Amino acid sequence: MPPDQFPRKRRTVEKLLHYITQRPGRVLTSFGVVMVVAMLLTGLLHFEQNILALLPQDNRSFKLLSHTVTATNGQDKLYVLVRGVKDDELLKAGKSLVRDLEGLTIKQEPAFSKVTMLKAEAVSADDFLALLTTYLEKPSLFLTEEELGELSRLLHSPQQLDKEVRRSLSLLATPSAPMLTKVVSIDPLNLRRFLIDKIHALQGGMAFSDGNAMLSRDGKALILIASPGHAGSDTAFAHELIAAAHELFASYPHLSIGLTGGYAIAAQEEALMRGDILNCLLGSVLGIGLLFLLAYRRLSVLLFIIIPLAVGLQLALGVMAVSLGRVHMIAVAFAAVVLGLGVDFAIHVYDRYASERLAGLSPARATRRAVCNTGSAVLVGGLTSLTAFAVLTSTASPVLRQIGWLVSLGLFFCLITILWALPAWLNWLEGHGRVHAPKPFSSLGMQRVSRFVKTRPLLCLLLSAVVLLACLPGLDRLHFERDLEALHPEGLEAVQVRSHIQEHFGSGTIPMLVSWQSSTEEEFFRQSRRIDKMLAAAPATQISSFTSLTTLSDGKKLYLDHFDHTLLDQALAAYGLERASFPALNSFLAALTDQEAEPGSFLADLHPLHQRFFFRDDQGIIGVTWVNLPSHAAVAQLDSRMARLDPAILVVSLERAMANLMDSAKSGLLRTVILATILVMAILLIFFGSLSKTLLVLLPTGLALLTTAGLMGYLGISINLINFIIIPILIGIGLDDGIHIMDRFRENNDIGITLNSTGRSILLTTLTTCLGFGSLALARYQVLSAMGLLTITGVLSCFLYSVFTLSAILHLRGKHG
Template sequence: MKKNLENFLAWVLKKTCLHCRIVILFFLVLTAFSLWILSTRFKVINDTNALIRKDSPIHKYYLEYRKEFGVAEDYVVVIHGADPDENKKAALQVGEKLRKLYPLVQNVRDKLDLSKLEPHLLLYLPVEDLKKIESEIDGYVKTLKQEPEIKLDLNTILNQANAKFQESYLRKHENWKEFIPFIDKFVAILNQLADQLEQNPTSHVRMQKTSLKLQDKEMSNFRIEDIRAILEDHEFLSFEDGKLVLVTASPGKGASEGQKRTETIKKIREIVSDIGMEYPSLSIGLTGEPVLEDDQLQESSKDSLNSALLAFSLVSILFFISYREILRPAIGLVVLAMSLCWALAFPMITIGHLNIISEAFVAMVIGMGIDFGIQFMSRYEEEISGGKTILEALKTTSRHTGAAIFTGGCTTAIAFFTMCFNDFIGLQEFGIVAGFGILFCLLSSLTLLPALYFWIDSKIGLDRIRQSTIKTTWTAPKWVNTVLFFSPRGMLVLATAASLFFIFMIPKVGFDYNLLNLQNQNLDCVQWELELLNSPSRGMISALSVADNEEEAKKKAKAFEALPSVAEVRTLTTILPEHQEEKLQIVRQIVDKLKDVPLDSSKKEVNAERLKNDIDDLLQKSEEGYKTAQKFVAIAPQAKEAVDIFSKLIPALSRIQKQMKKLPKAELNKRLSRAQFEIFGTMESGLLWLRSQDTSRGVILEDLPKEVLERFLSPHGKILIEIVPKENVWERKADVQFVHDIRKVDPKVTGTPVQNYEYIELLRKSYTEAAQWAFVAIVILIVLRFQNLLHSLLALFPLVLAAIWTLGWMGYFGIPFNPANIITLPLAIGAGVAYGIYTVDRFSEDGNAQLFSTSTGKAILISGLTAVIGFASLLISSYQGLYSLGLVMTIAISFCLTTSLIILPQIFYLLNTKKNKTKGLTIPLPAEETLANK
């Protein structure tokens, strides 16, 4: 088989050289066609759903949800500021401008219209609270019936207070049970009146929902402002007492991916920037899953392009410096560039796109694809400088080094193709794209490259070519081999010790499941997402469940709410009040009782002179009472209570008296009227509002805001349930617990937490399996190639050793695998095994352990460095996924190079020594040779 391969490659080489012009023309036409394909069809996608098999149950559930509700994950505009009112104003402006972007966005949710809910708002109170309101209203109504002259105003309350301060009233001990609570409410009113007269800012602080006693009867202090405040708090999606406000919008139909999504995000960012300039005190930003995905795609695409350009530039420089010549390295680079054009055009024809994973193959192919050209060129120059003709040199190169290149290229390609045997479409696509990319590079190195060399070198002439190759062909100086083989056994002992150390470090290698950690942490969308994750909003990430009807939605919602890992459940049934029939009965009784009560929320005049006299009388009585009570504190407990009461009354009354004397009459009347309305008018407005409640029916779906219905109710009547996690489900532990819990209620639950749970684990499993298959396939190919057990094991030895060192290195330095760099498992196997193959192939050919005395050592070193450059170029990436991939692969290839060029030759040297000793010969070490020469 080995001989047949060598003969076949020699035959191909001969035909290629004889028809070199046709071969070159064919590949030029193929390159031109590829460039046309790239200019018209090039496309990169970053849609998670496109990376999963269509028949996957998890994917199926998600697609069913999207089809039913016609929406995708939301854009989220975050508004953060200290002033809740300013936050809401900014949110309204954001919403208004977002609506103008239709049809790029839809379902904008800034302020909800809750006007239809106001007539039914009492139904949202617990039954116990409604009964309490009914009881208080009942007491107030009875009081008014008994004493119809009672009014809610300052003069009345002060008149009642004066009546209670009569000595005859206070002497009765039983009256103190109702007098003390009255005083607490009365002091609160006096302080509020004093604040209004002083125009103290604290006067705008709402009173607590307490109750007042008028004529010894209790009445609810129900304020319409409190009702409005409740509605306002729910009109906006706000958190942290209004300091954090969110505006959300869904991508429009056909605008959830691709160029339209990018265009939409750009326009939303312009809106955010403009409004941010109008509100400099606010922090306004954009995040959400569509933004995170698009920014990830833009970052990775930009980084991939920059890395590819950097890799190509550095490889070119290394190529020219290493060979101290321009023409032949330039030909190799042109062939590589043409191969890349074919490799990029191929997926556009077969698959239709690249994805977020497969686009990284360009930098990889540059680093690994040039490997074949380096090996071929180095051996070709060696043969030319050794005295062979151009065709003979090409034949020898193709027969020997070509066979090694063919084996190495096939093993690398197979390593990629093994990725196709899994359920992860994104990985399958990467395997196809990268595998064929390597094959295209291999094909061009064995056909186009020798055709160009033959055609161009034949024109230049053999003598000039030989002089050039003698000058450019170099081997390492003798001292390199002296150092390299100074102590073969010592070197192997050192390698064994390092391996044992790294083996103990391997268990420390973890897996980072958090997709946010793959992002550029400096991106605004990532920073805002992290801020939301640490807020009560939990980053707006939730799981999704679909119910067929209202009854099922109620049942599921209650079950989800009972789970320990769930923070909140949002659906139509959680918005509709519970026990509506029972509550309606109580509300009807409240409304009926208030029907005949005379209420007037209009502003009433205050008799300032009378009020002033009442204040003076109360202050005088309080001061006298305080002095009298102090005399009996030691002997009468009631005297101590009196001292406490008067201690509260005197400061408040003194403030009012002082301010009334200071203010002009007109201003005094104005402030008294305002104070009276603040204290009593709003109360009557609240009672009027209670009386206006609709008792004809409960809350129905049509009463809910349009945006809520669009979000939670499908055109076919199905109801969406959003389940908000309690912990940060970007972290694996929290995600696993959350998904396990919610699946107990609904096995078909979907959404980002569920998809992340399934897809990342599938990705990890798929790459691990691909690595296993790659290793098996490579072992088979190597055995078939060498047909010698020892040589096959030696070819695998550097790879196994490098794998141990790489994993141990990661464990020691705390470098985890993640959904991006896990690709290195099969990739490092495919790329790293080639160096072992080249090394063993040259040793099996001439039995020379000193690789650097031949062109092979130089070729392996340079090709290894180009691979390192290809992957190290990814280290400039701000996208952490590419960065981590480049880091791990750089380490892995460096170790493969080290084990192939330094460790493996030690074994060759010992094998040669043993072989020659068996024959009765001795082979001096390089150090001994040097001394002998001296």
């Protein structure tokens, strides 16, 4: 069959090609419209950087871990660690720093809504007033029967009532009177003391010295807690606030001051990753562009190869902006993958077009050859790469799903724009005399490679085997990273300060969470009381302390028996006060004396400080008891106790939860690899129509994966949730190389001709991908830099196994029939 006569099934393609070659101006105009739409859609996108988004979301351990993070409200606060002097000098410096931070402004707005160094004020004034109001409205949610008895004795003692009223009035004369006036006007009897004791219990896990300040026991460190004026999602404000805080800290040269907390970690990680991503994308574009210019020496073509790639990427981000609204910063980093793989498609199409023009074909006929012959291999290679990433959309990790959508959509749009706009641009340039036919270009050394493969195929196979065997022992040293902390950027100030806080304020206990599932509130409280009873019975050598919702409240309606308002009214009247002036106090007493009132739901509308003890999901109510253990040996004893009580009770620590989540993520990722392999094999079987050819095309990728994994083991690089992405990357690159070699070999049945032509484009795509990921290797974020280095290693391995191993096998098969 003559090369330009195509089967009937290609008639539609030919009609499209005829339109592209005859009406390139219209095609380019429509492309321009799409480019504008893509840019507008991309402007809708917002970014996030929560590291927990890497984890499977449907796992009970994740729900528990996520709940503890959000319930403790640590993500919205800044923690300031102050060191350098001791005791009274440190407290004096802390007070000065509090005043300066309270006066700090960002764009004429207060930088912080609240700054404190006092334990009692660790809960902000507004939060405390809201909590106090809830407590006075619903006292049964905050009191136990034992505390109710103490309250009854207070209300029936004229001496105690008089003492509390005098104490409240004396507080109004203190320097903090403006704040205390609100508290006393709500609670003139100091009923809040029951509440404050519970707040202190909720602040367990950290060890402070005696006194009101959050001072370490050795007096060498002080913690300040600051509530930023804007939420952490306002990244611009967060960056300005942290910069302003550091500028302020510089005015205290005798002190060592550091920032930490979820707010600081998120802001610093976002700044680091945003810079890395921009540098990586810029480096990728410059490196790829320079290589293309050196190889083909046509600036006009280079520009229009980069533009379709950028449009394809922007369309993918635009679709995600419309469908998701927010994308994780780590997912955006994989835009380099779209550029790296997308430029491979463009190089194969342009290289074939330029080769056919050099052979004397017209622009129209060269376009047909490039799109219908090489384009079919490009399409199959694109589909296999797309499939390898598309399976990530089925994982339980939101970030991996976003990476799957970004890369697969980006590759899909890049394929369309390259096969649609690039041929039109080439024909338009030549039709308008803007450029002449391509000049002869170098084979880039592939002629020597082809001669070596043809003359020494067995040596090629032997060398491939030696390299593989040398790398295989490294597989024994390879492991899956189970510590999520290892995914934080190294050297981040906020992470280092957090570890310093643990050194100074750690209580020496091991925090654990005991969790259970209930279908009703009655079952929830019953199980919580059973757990409380078992923990209370344990000796101090096994349990240091524990806190649950049922240690703060009995979870039932409480009543004051035989209460008479007379004594209270007399105590207030002695100071010219009336009970009617304190509606919150009347509500408190009414709630405890009205036996006809319905108790309602105890878990509804609770203050966030209580919500750390439970959350709801589609399975019902999940209860949480916070336990501190004195030693690691006590962990096994706690496991044993809870198993005897109820085997369904889950006992976890942060380390256990992370290990469970990582194991879940690992099994999910393995399933995606298996699914991707099956789908890719199906695509290759359909394209080549031969199982043997399909397996040969898969061979370089399989060998490259083993080689890369072995090198990871030698270098001590573990597999984690981010660098795992090199597997679909290598599947995309390796299969692309193998597909083009096999497809071109089918055309001419000569490995020399195949490597002289297709080998050059494969070398270029390998180098462009290495340049694209070479910029990632320079990232400051160690996870991205390691992934860049591994991808370069894997891509070079794919090239070597494709050009030497696969080509040698094809040559030997052809030589021996």
